[in-house]
Amino acid sequence: MLHDLLDESAARYPRDEALCYNGSSYSYATLQARTLALAGGLSTLGVRKWDRVVVYLPNRPEVVEVAFACSRIGAIFVPANFLLKPRQLDYLLKDAAARVLVASAAVARPLQTMEALRVLDTVVWCDTHADPAPCVTGVQTCTYDALVSSNEPFEQRRMLEDEPAALLYTSGSTGRPKGVVVSHRNLVSGAMIVSGYLHNTRSDRILAALPLSFDYGLSQVTTALTVGACAVLTTYVLPAALLQELVRERITGLAGVPTMWMHLSSLEWPGEAVQSLRYITNSGGTLPNAVIERLRRRLPNTKIYCMYGLTEAFRSTFLDPDELPQRMGSIGKAISGQEVIVVRPDGSACEPGEIGELVHRGSLVTLGYWNDPELTAQRFRPLRRTPEQVPRVDVAVWSGDLAKTDAEGYLYFVGREDHMIKSSGYRISPSDVEDVVLEVPGVLEAAAVGLPDETLGQRVTVAVVPADGPAQEIAERVGVHCRAQLPAYMVPAEIHIVDRLPRNANGKCDVTALREMLATNRDVFKARHLRETHAENH
Numbered sequence: 001m002l003h004d005l006l007d008e009s010a011a012r013y014p015r016d017e018a019l020c021y022n023g024s025s026y027s028y029a030t031l032q033a034r035t036l037a038l039a040g041g042l043s044t045l046g047v048r049k050w051d052r053v054v055v056y057l058p059n060r061p062e063v064v065e066v067a068f069a070c071s072r073i074g075a076i077f078v079p080a081n082f083l084l085k086p087r088q089l090d091y092l093l094k095d096a097a098a099r100v101l102v103a104s105a106a107v108a109r110p111l112q113t114m115e116a117l118r119v120l121d122t123v124v125w126c127d128t129h130a131d132p133a134p135c136v137t138g139v140q141t142c143t144y145d146a147l148v149s150s151n152e153p154f155e156q157r158r159m160l161e162d163e164p165a166a167l168l169y170t171s172g173s174t175g176r177p178k179g180v181v182v183s184h185r186n187l188v189s190g191a192m193i194v195s196g197y198l199h200n201t202r203s204d205r206i207l208a209a210l211p212l213s214f215d216y217g218l219s220q221v222t223t224a225l226t227v228g229a230c231a232v233l234t235t236y237v238l239p240a241a242l243l244q245e246l247v248r249e250r251i252t253g254l255a256g257v258p259t260m261w262m263h264l265s266s267l268e269w270p271g272e273a274v275q276s277l278r279y280i281t282n283s284g285g286t287l288p289n290a291v292i293e294r295l296r297r298r299l300p301n302t303k304i305y306c307m308y309g310l311t312e313a314f315r316s317t318f319l320d321p322d323e324l325p326q327r328m329g330s331i332g333k334a335i336s337g338q339e340v341i342v343v344r345p346d347g348s349a350c351e352p353g354e355i356g357e358l359v360h361r362g363s364l365v366t367l368g369y370w371n372d373p374e375l376t377a378q379r380f381r382p383l384r385r386t387p388e389q390v391p392r393v394d395v396a397v398w399s400g401d402l403a404k405t406d407a408e409g410y411l412y413f414v415g416r417e418d419h420m421i422k423s424s425g426y427r428i429s430p431s432d433v434e435d436v437v438l439e440v441p442g443v444l445e446a447a448a449v450g451l452p453d454e455t456l457g458q459r460v461t462v463a464v465v466p467a468d469g470p471a472q473e474i475a476e477r478v479g480v481h482c483r484a485q486l487p488a489y490m491v492p493a494e495i496h497i498v499d500r501l502p503r504n505a506n507g508k509c510d511v512t513a514l515r516e517m518l519a520t521n522r523d524v525f526k527a528r529h530l531r532e533t534h535a536e537n538h
Contacts, residue, residue, distance in 0.1 A: 055077070123140075167179045210256070279321075282307060
């Protein structure tokens with residue numbers, strides 16, 4: 001079970017740091033004791049097996065404590081991204097049919113107007129020592145401190161490893177957020193596998209800067225606790241501040257998403273951070289080659305792990321850092337004990353170089369979508385990979401992501417089917433365009449999308465966040481470079497210089513929001529080659 005990860009490390013390393021947050025540290029013995037006390041407190045509130053407990057907080061120790069306390073009593077931990085607005089939190093609470101909400105007292109006023117009050121039993125307030133706690137009409141309230149200090153006994157539930165442990169909501173970039181039901185087996189197996197290939201040890205200090213509501217962010221904590229390492233909790237806001245945190249906390253491991261690495265790779269890194277950082281990881285999208293090269297120059301002694309995963313399967317692939325120089329752009333091969341293959345619509349395996357859908361099977365395949373059997377049946381379905389004489393076929397996750405392999409079986413992410421650009425009869429991967437744009441000096445971030453076009457079907461459109469320099473000059477450089485490096489049908493028809501890219505709650509580029517933003521943006525530089533490009537396409 002999930003709480004076994006903590007208990008086993010607490011037995012071996014009781015005095016070692018388990019969590020560090022805002023200058024305070026929590027030993028393994030202290031963290032274990034607090035989760036036991038919190039489990040008792042939640043039990044006194046009437047929380048029982050499979051009840052949902054939602055946590056609406058930034059990355060801080062209470063989020064971790066609730067996760068392990070829920071595991072002890074068989075409840076389902078539901079971390080809500082703190083960047084969600086009240087209407088989105090309302091949706092999540094209703095969809096999860098939450099019994100308990102753990103939140104900052106700052107949310108008391110908007111909570112009063114939420115429809116979710118019809119399903120909530122209790123609100124637990126953090127950051128308040130007021131007695132009584134802030135009131136919410138029709139719902140009992142208490143303080144987090146009172147709950148932890150209650151020292152009430154509780155019944156530790158007996159569970160199976162395939163029972164639900166957490167409900168993780170997707171970022172909603174392809175529609176409304178979906179709750180993915182994650183089992184104890186998924187969390188524990190994932191932590192053990194990831195800590196194995198990252199070679200984590202008790203001496204590691206892993207910075208958890210991504211939201212703990214994101215499976216990739218939560219994995220930083222479970223990976224650390226598996227080996228007795230220290231998870232340092234923070235919230236990523238400004239790149240420069242994050243670099244100072246690396247120095248202050250002597251960080252050895254850091255996880256990020258592409259937009260985060262684009263910014264960090266453009267900065268000068270403090271020598272102390274360069275010296276202490278043993279590895280970095282990327283997931284949540286392909287890391288552009290230009291960004292990889294900048295990171296390699298900034299961090300000559302740091303291992304760079306390019307990975308792929310999805311909430312529905314927790315973690316899927318990684319590329320051995322030693323293979324990175326000769327396999328730029330690859331997401332590697334399936335992690336230990338899992339199978340990740342590229343298939344045609346009929347389920348047959350694609351040949352090397354042939355684009356197909358990524359399918360994952362193994363112990364990390366989750367239990368499906370919360371309260372959505374129809375969507376679960378679409379995405380979680382069998383893939384015959386055993387002899388016909390074996391009647392039972394394991395369920396696999398059909399990711400909706402497109403990929404291909406090379407002759408040696410290394411995987412290359414192409415893009416989501418619904419994000420592909422269809423222009424002049426061609427299917428274009430946005431990352432192929434973005435990689436070239438990011439090679440241009442002065443470009444900090446770039447994202448390519450397709451916008452409706454009467455002639456082309458969709459026109460290739462790129463949003464560029466400049467690091468410095470005049471917008472007109474950078475746009476012209478982008479146009480010239482793309483013209484030289486890309487076939488005519490892939491050259492951007494429009495180049496938009498923007499202050500920032502829209503992001504979803506997990507820090508990834510929100511493609512739907514970007515399309516909407518660019519469709520109404522009139523401050524656009526159209527490449528000088530536009531007419532020639534259209535002519536060549538036809």
